[in-house]
Amino acid sequence: MIRTGRAPNLDHAAGIAAFFGERIEFLVAEPAEALDRVLQQIHRDLLECAVERQDQDLARLRGTGTVAGVDPELGVVAYAARALADVPEDTAQPLIALIASVARRAQEDRAREARAARD
Template identity: 70%
Template structure:
């Protein structure tokens, strides 16, 4: 059976991605969650956006400004196959340089090529040649290398904007989950406190909609939908148990 090649892997259309806009959404959500957006959007260091996306620091900063990464400007001539190969090799080298191995002496050092190659099901000689020639491995070996460093194949193959967007969407979704939990707790406190704390004429969902008025619709709507579901569940829990049909005088039909 023929080995599937890396060059046949399809990736998302990066033209539809906007990491700068997603970063702005994260800033709004972070403020509502009482967090510091700059901490979540830290670019360098372990766990920063560069580390998590596999992009150089200067590329991440350019994308956050809404600019193309250096060398990826529109209209710049480039061999797409060569560019994909270079991207995969660069990401492999990035992983080797940032995901270090702990040693008994307390030091952290790069993994030997033989260790990485064993994880990819190939040889150190082949891996060394791949790095020197800049030609990406086939898909099976690429998956093995990514897995050795506990990453998915998307880490190696995603174009710059997509690579950063994947990380930012993870941060954004975590913030939304935090806000959902916080809103659920607020609703529980409102139910326990009684109706005196709620403005007359407005329900819990109305109050939530007012509180989220300055949040973009695509972020606010999931929260409001959850609040509606919680409020509906609370009403159902307070509703009296259904009884058999009775006559006006209170006697059963039987």
């Protein structure tokens, strides 16, 4: 194919696509569409990693009864978003916003109590 400059036949194209772990459509799709499909898969993989971390944190939390082992970067909002993953977007977003608001208020209350205790 390189020497002749001819396009691969379907069998060769299928082999090339399989080598790269893609479907044959990847080779004939518009570049933006092909890139979008690849990036969507990368996004799904990253979400699966985050979900896995959250599940491990939740299992640790259930086992110990304390939040010491929970990743603080994920926060309650991330856990809520994970729990609401199967809920329609228009329902989940207001719930996540409400949880974020409650978490923010609780954090502000704890900070206010800590300042009062110091004073």
